[in-house]
Amino acid sequence: MRLAVFVLAVSACFAASDGSSTEAASTWNGKSAAAYLDYRADWWSTWSRSQRDHGTFCTSCHTSVPYALARPALWNALGETGPGEQERKMIANITTRVRGWNQMEPFYSDKSGPGKAAESRGVEAVLNALVLASYDARAGRFGGDARLALENMWSLQKQDGAWPWFDFHNAPWENDKSPYWGAALAVYAASFAPPEYRRQVHEKLQLAIDYLKKNRDSQIDFNKIFLLYAAARMPDLLSAAEKKSILAELRGKQQADGGWTLSALIGDWTRNDKTPLETRSDGYATGLVSYAFEQSGVRRDDPSLKRGLAWLAGHQDKAEGFWPAWSVNKQRDPASEIGRFMADAATSYAVLALTSK
Numbered sequence: 001m002r003l004a005v006f007v008l009a010v011s012a013c014f015a016a017s018d019g020s021s022t023e024a025a026s027t028w029n030g031k032s033a034a035a036y037l038d039y040r041a042d043w044w045s046t047w048s049r050s051q052r053d054h055g056t057f058c059t060s061c062h063t064s065v066p067y068a069l070a071r072p073a074l075w076n077a078l079g080e081t082g083p084g085e086q087e088r089k090m091i092a093n094i095t096t097r098v099r100g101w102n103q104m105e106p107f108y109s110d111k112s113g114p115g116k117a118a119e120s121r122g123v124e125a126v127l128n129a130l131v132l133a134s135y136d137a138r139a140g141r142f143g144g145d146a147r148l149a150l151e152n153m154w155s156l157q158k159q160d161g162a163w164p165w166f167d168f169h170n171a172p173w174e175n176d177k178s179p180y181w182g183a184a185l186a187v188y189a190a191s192f193a194p195p196e197y198r199r200q201v202h203e204k205l206q207l208a209i210d211y212l213k214k215n216r217d218s219q220i221d222f223n224k225i226f227l228l229y230a231a232a233r234m235p236d237l238l239s240a241a242e243k244k245s246i247l248a249e250l251r252g253k254q255q256a257d258g259g260w261t262l263s264a265l266i267g268d269w270t271r272n273d274k275t276p277l278e279t280r281s282d283g284y285a286t287g288l289v290s291y292a293f294e295q296s297g298v299r300r301d302d303p304s305l306k307r308g309l310a311w312l313a314g315h316q317d318k319a320e321g322f323w324p325a326w327s328v329n330k331q332r333d334p335a336s337e338i339g340r341f342m343a344d345a346a347t348s349y350a351v352l353a354l355t356s357k
Contacts, residue, residue, distance in 0.1 A: 027313045030077045032321030033351050040344050041067050041086040043337065045093070053105045056093050059127045061173040062341040064090060066348030068131040072138055073355040083135070091135060094128050098149045108166075115164070122164030125153040126186045133192035142194050150193060153186060154204045161211030170329045171266045172222045180219055183208050184226040191233035209237055216242070220267040221249055225292045232295035243296055250289050251304050258307030259315070260285035262328055262342075275331040283323025284342055286311050287349030294356040312350045323350040 040063055044050055050058045059065065071087055074080075083091065097104050106120035132146040156163055165182040166174040173181065187208050190198060198205055212227060219227075224246045231237040238246075253264045259281025263269070265288075271277060290308035298305050316323055324334065325346035332339035 028316045028354060029318070029321060030074050030351070030355070032318075033316065033347055034071070034074045034078055034321075036321035036347055037067055037071055037344070037351075038084065038086045040340065041071075041090060044344075045086070045089055047337070052107060054096065054100060054103070056097050056104070058107050059090075059094060059097075059124060059131070060341075061123075061127070061345075063344040065127050065131065066345045069134060070348035070351045072135070073351055077355070082139075091131070094131055094149075095145050097124070098128050098132065098145055098152065101148075101152050113168075116166075118164045119166045122156050123166055123182065125149070125156050126163055126182055126189060129153040130185055130189035130192075133189050137192040142197065146193070147197070150190065150197075150201070153189065154201060157186075157204055157207065161207040161209075169272065171269050172220075172262070172328065177220055177223065177267070180212070180215055180223045181226055183211055184223065184230050187212065187234065187237065188226065188230040191230060209234075212237065221246075221253065221265040222262075222288075224249070225265070225288050228292040228296050232297075247293065247296060247298065250292065254289075254304055254307070255281050257281050257311060258286075259311040260289045260308070262325065265289075266328060269328060271327075271329055271331065273330045277328055278326040280326075281311060281315075282325040282342075283312065283315060283346030283350045284325035286315075287323065287346060287351075287353045290353035291349055291356060294353065309353060312354055316350070322347045 044060060044063045045057050047057075050060070052058055068087075068090060072083070075082070106117045107124055108116045108120040110117045129146070129149040129152070132149045133142075136143050136146045153163075158164065162179045162183045163186060165179040167176055167178070168174040172178070187205070190201070190205055190208075212230075216224070216227065227238065228243065228246060231243060250260075253260055255261060261279050261281050262285040263277035263279055265285055269277070286308055290305060290312060293302065293305045293308070294300075300306065300309070312323065322340070322343045323346040325342035326332075326334065327339070327342055334340065334343065
């Protein structure tokens, strides 16, 4: 209830338009989406379980990183000229950890399991670089902190071109298939740096690209979606035929209602609690795929993309501003704070798809 009241109060402060460029613009509200995302970013930054050393907090795959990619997409719609309070807090937190990299404890130690400290460092290095480099690119600069974050990232690259990555037996971000996703995010992060920087780190970048190419055909659809994101900024990563093939796979997973379900994108997977996977279309999968189509140059009048965007435009929670999504690891109460993690990611990618030009 307190989230709904907060979102409605924030939305009431703005005019009725949401800033969307889609035909279904009047059926979703960018202001309530922004209010939800800001609320959740604030909650995450203060949650007891996200707190880490030196007064910092964990950068998460489900809330922080999607928020960093999507929240700037709403600046123009809200009449904002740059990062708001919660964005600045997140950027400052990451900057603190990047500058003090050698003094910072990893998000998880080996007390959580063998090798977890190394995995934690690899994950954080990639996520830090992606957030700072993407914000700098949007501002038309390449600052020292983004450069340092990328240096930290490259220092942890393995000989095969990938990075140490979490395996907590959780999909889609923390299992044995996730190192490929992590490498795609690393290349995506590097794509936001200027060409002259990418030339300076050519060997390391090429090693990551070679890893992605070598292992592409064995990947789940979820990982291939992020390969499309990186390829949109670095065209040599995929040939036109390879890109067309991945898009065709994704078209084949579209559901009758026009949406996609995450359970169809993660391969053969069983929830930890043995409950059946949710098969309804969800905002996370639909946002991910729709945005991948857009980033790959698919026209908005393409039937698959048009139906995907229509699904998104019609499935925002009107009271709280989020899009629905469900954990593929455990049956959770979607209204609980932890249960909202998937809605956090879903709302970010729905916003990216609906605001893409």
